[in-house]
Amino acid sequence: MILEEKIKQRRVKVYQLSRESEWIDKGTGFCTCLCNETKDDAYIVVHSEEDSTSVLLRSQILKDQEYQKQQDTLVVWTEPTGMDLALSFQEAEGCTEICDFISEIKNHMNLENSEDISSSPFDSEIQNMTIKLPEPTLANLQDIELMIKNASRSLIEREKLASFITQDYISKLFPLFSTCEDLEDRNDLHRLCSIMKGIIMLQDSEIYEFILRDDVIMQVVGMLEYDPEFPNYKANHRQYLSDNSKFKEIVKIKDKAIEAKIHETFRLQYLKDVVFARVFDDPTILSSLIFFNHVDICKHISQDDEFLAELFNILNEEGEDSKRKRDVVMFVQQLCSIAKNIHFHNRKDLYKSLAKHGLFQIFEYSLVDEDPSVRTTGGEILAFLLDTDASIIRSYIVKQVDEGKKTLVEILIERFIQDEDLGVKAQYAEAFRLLLDMNAGLSEIGFMVPPESLSLIPKQDEDIGKFLDVFYDELIPKLVKPIFDLPELEKDDDILDLSPDKAALCYHICELLSFIIRQHTFRSKYFVISTNVTMKMCSLLKTRETYVKLAALRCFRACIGMKEEFYNRHLVRNNHLEPIIHLLVGTNGKNNLLNSACLELFEFIRKENIKPLVNSIMEKYGDQLIKIDYVDTFRQLQLRYEQNKEVLVKPDKSPGESSQSQNNTQQMGHEGWSSGVIDEDEEAYFNTSDDEDNGVSVETSKTDTTSVEEETKDGLKSESDSSGESKEADSAKASNAGKVGLVDYPDEDYDNEDVKKDTTEPMALDKSKASSSPPSSPRPTKTHQASASESSLPSNGTSTRKAGLKILRSSQTLRPKLKKARME
Numbered sequence: 001m002i003l004e005e006k007i008k009q010r011r012v013k014v015y016q017l018s019r020e021s022e023w024i025d026k027g028t029g030f031c032t033c034l035c036n037e038t039k040d041d042a043y044i045v046v047h048s049e050e051d052s053t054s055v056l057l058r059s060q061i062l063k064d065q066e067y068q069k070q071q072d073t074l075v076v077w078t079e080p081t082g083m084d085l086a087l088s089f090q091e092a093e094g095c096t097e098i099c100d101f102i103s104e105i106k107n108h109m110n111l112e113n114s115e116d117i118s119s120s121p122f123d124s125e126i127q128n129m130t131i132k133l134p135e136p137t138l139a140n141l142q143d144i145e146l147m148i149k150n151a152s153r154s155l156i157e158r159e160k161l162a163s164f165i166t167q168d169y170i171s172k173l174f175p176l177f178s179t180c181e182d183l184e185d186r187n188d189l190h191r192l193c194s195i196m197k198g199i200i201m202l203q204d205s206e207i208y209e210f211i212l213r214d215d216v217i218m219q220v221v222g223m224l225e226y227d228p229e230f231p232n233y234k235a236n237h238r239q240y241l242s243d244n245s246k247f248k249e250i251v252k253i254k255d256k257a258i259e260a261k262i263h264e265t266f267r268l269q270y271l272k273d274v275v276f277a278r279v280f281d282d283p284t285i286l287s288s289l290i291f292f293n294h295v296d297i298c299k300h301i302s303q304d305d306e307f308l309a310e311l312f313n314i315l316n317e318e319g320e321d322s323k324r325k326r327d328v329v330m331f332v333q334q335l336c337s338i339a340k341n342i343h344f345h346n347r348k349d350l351y352k353s354l355a356k357h358g359l360f361q362i363f364e365y366s367l368v369d370e371d372p373s374v375r376t377t378g379g380e381i382l383a384f385l386l387d388t389d390a391s392i393i394r395s396y397i398v399k400q401v402d403e404g405k406k407t408l409v410e411i412l413i414e415r416f417i418q419d420e421d422l423g424v425k426a427q428y429a430e431a432f433r434l435l436l437d438m439n440a441g442l443s444e445i446g447f448m449v450p451p452e453s454l455s456l457i458p459k460q461d462e463d464i465g466k467f468l469d470v471f472y473d474e475l476i477p478k479l480v481k482p483i484f485d486l487p488e489l490e491k492d493d494d495i496l497d498l499s500p501d502k503a504a505l506c507y508h509i510c511e512l513l514s515f516i517i518r519q520h521t522f523r524s525k526y527f528v529i530s531t532n533v534t535m536k537m538c539s540l541l542k543t544r545e546t547y548v549k550l551a552a553l554r555c556f557r558a559c560i561g562m563k564e565e566f567y568n569r570h571l572v573r574n575n576h577l578e579p580i581i582h583l584l585v586g587t588n589g590k591n592n593l594l595n596s597a598c599l600e601l602f603e604f605i606r607k608e609n610i611k612p613l614v615n616s617i618m619e620k621y622g623d624q625l626i627k628i629d630y631v632d633t634f635r636q637l638q639l640r641y642e643q644n645k646e647v648l649v650k651p652d653k654s655p656g657e658s659s660q661s662q663n664n665t666q667q668m669g670h671e672g673w674s675s676g677v678i679d680e681d682e683e684a685y686f687n688t689s690d691d692e693d694n695g696v697s698v699e700t701s702k703t704d705t706t707s708v709e710e711e712t713k714d715g716l717k718s719e720s721d722s723s724g725e726s727k728e729a730d731s732a733k734a735s736n737a738g739k740v741g742l743v744d745y746p747d748e749d750y751d752n753e754d755v756k757k758d759t760t761e762p763m764a765l766d767k768s769k770a771s772s773s774p775p776s777s778p779r780p781t782k783t784h785q786a787s788a789s790e791s792s793l794p795s796n797g798t799s800t801r802k803a804g805l806k807i808l809r810s811s812q813t814l815r816p817k818l819k820k821a822r823m824e
Helices: 092-114 121-128 141-151 155-164 167-171 173-183 186-200 205-211 217-223 237-241 256-275 284-303 305-316 322-339 344-357 360-366 372-402 408-418 422-436 451-456 464-479 500-519 522-530 533-540 546-561 565-573 577-586 593-608 611-625 633-647 659-668 680-687 698-722 727-740 753-759 767-771 797-823
Strands: 010-017 023-035 042-048 055-060 067-070 074-078 084-089
Touching: 010 092, 023 055, 023 084, 023 092, 023 284, 042 092, 055 084, 067 092, 067 205, 067 284, 074 092, 074 284, 084 092, 141 155, 141 186, 167 173, 167 205, 173 186, 173 217, 186 205, 186 217, 205 284, 217 237, 217 256, 237 256, 256 284, 284 305, 284 322, 284 344, 305 322, 305 344, 305 360, 322 344, 322 360, 322 372, 344 372, 360 372, 360 408, 372 408, 372 422, 372 464, 408 422, 408 464, 408 500, 422 464, 422 500, 464 522, 500 522, 500 533, 500 546, 522 533, 522 565, 533 546, 546 565, 546 577, 546 593, 565 611, 577 593, 577 611, 593 611, 593 633, 611 633
Parallel strands: none
Antiparallel strands: 010 023, 010 084, 023 042, 042 055, 067 074, 074 084
16 A cells, blocks of 8 residues: 655644643654545654654544644644644644645545445444534523533534534523523523533533633633532632732733733633533643643743843842732742643743843742742742753852852751741752752763763753862751751760751751762762761661651661762771661561661661671670561571671681691781682692502602602702701791692693693592682792792782792693603
8 A cells, every 4th residue: 555645744743641631742843644545544644853764653544533623733632542642833824734634534534434335324324413402592401401411422422513513502502691690590500501511521622712712701600600510509710710810910911912821721720620620530622722821821931031021120129019029939930830831841941041031039039038938939939940950050059159149059058947847948958959969970970871872861060060069068067067066965875855847957957968978979978977977867866756767867878878888987987886776676676667777777788798887786786686586687697797707717627737737828828829728629639649540559649749849848948048048947948848749840831732631630520529618729838939039029919920820830730740650
């Protein structure tokens, strides 16, 4: 089947409605329509503007699918899968052309379906069915109500009913409503309410455009005041919508179209949230109209420089009424609130435009205002801005520092500490977290990224480093000062008493400290280790408020979770694990959050095997913790501690081994490649013959080994003499060398294939024994030195490697000598 392009490409934006009833921007592209020659198969296709090979949308045009045109540039429909889509055209001409093409295709499909012989009479009857309502009068209101209710049960019937109901028909209901109100006829008023509800629930864009007009909306909401579900009550929709005090025009909006959209959006929001809150499960059309109105309003305001300049100049005028200044704050808060629901790039453009014209003046005014509602509003604006683009705020703070002004963060810290409202404290704490969120620490810790993924990494703010320097040098001591000012507890069983606002303040500070420990690497590490903040955290573990104890415990958990040697040594050196253990013991095994948090901390230490902490816990508090038997954590921790100790302990020796040989072994373990543990199988291997050697006696092997030892002794003796050592020391070294089975060093270019083959044979003799002990190689000792010059050199990496290579060669040449002896 060949599809042909029937109309020219038009520039559009593709939107998809999320489950939260928010329109998500899927991208910008060029839209066209494809169909075959018979027009029974057609598609709407949108190719990406950036990459023409990328398809943003491919939707098949179906005969039963409802396409709605809104505001001259929008087409909205629902896919068979239930996904709601919308196309926003750049030009109204393109929208009209696409809608005409869709109507042509659907009409062709319906005509073809009616001529289909296989179609059932019932289907033909539905397609040809028409719905016609009688002229509205007081006598037939009940019949009209019943017909609308029946038609709303089917999609096809709703479409035909929507095509029948016109503006004139709705206008004919208004005189009847006035008459019924004058007569106080409750029954007819309830019927008119049901009729108007049914008409609005058809969700037709033309009907919405009509009922939202200034001269129509009051009549419509007046009918909706008499809800038959609440027959004894009457709503006050008209009173609420007619109250002009809700619309304050601080600065004159010169564009009448935008002003009309603001009024229309207010009415739509009221219908959605109040009138039809219980009726519409998914008010798609209402949400769509509200969304696109918000986009138009925000876009216009962000481009109106004259309006914004006049708006923010109100805050600069000293003689201006304080009420008018507060109205400016409220206006910006509402603007940011509606901008929260539009797509990201439009929202970011709006905030940049506001910042350019004086947005930050709002914070300097509102955050220090005496009215708590104004302070809360200023905090909401700050939260909206930080949630969208925190780099704007950080850049402004860095600029304030350069100019020597009091920074916005200092104002936030002052209000954070002084304000007693717990909700405001939480708001400021969230603002600090957003300011300090550096995209998972990308500014401080680098990582490798494949070239094809570089475009996916968020662009870092250039002022991040400067902001962090200012924060850790000047601001964080002020932020953490309430914790530094906590009183010292004289006794271990003392309880720290905190007022509710002080407890909330300490809680938020602990949460921020936990956050920066995970986010910022070296700066936060230096702050924690160079101050006594962890000591104060230990005091917070002794408060009455459980949520404060948990916050302090999360700080310690964040330090331990970093698995940094600096943090571990700091905790052990200052004995900070003791109050955590006392806290755990104080829970008495109760199954609560505090007990679980403590257990999780110790379980993490065990699983990650953080040795300094494991050793400190078990050596100091092992006897106390091992009694906690309602969980298996501490028994496993004790086992982990014993396993760590066994790694440093030599395996069991034979009964006849002397303590002197053990000391020699420990000394040898500190040199070269040695591990400090002698493999007895390896020693036996070098001192005995092959298992395959059945005809050669053990004495032959011993004789050969003895001759090697004598040669080695002579060589060591001459080296010792040349270096000025005593003969007694030579004989002691020679005896020690004889005990470990030294061999002579062959030529380095010894390369016999038979030797190589035979050398590999012992490696597979007894794998079970080899696996029972750590792998080891022959260990160089002080008696292995080849010359006096080498004995006087420091033990560095190069000399160690040379000694190890010589030992390795000696082990490779021992077997050929034994083999040669057997052959002789």
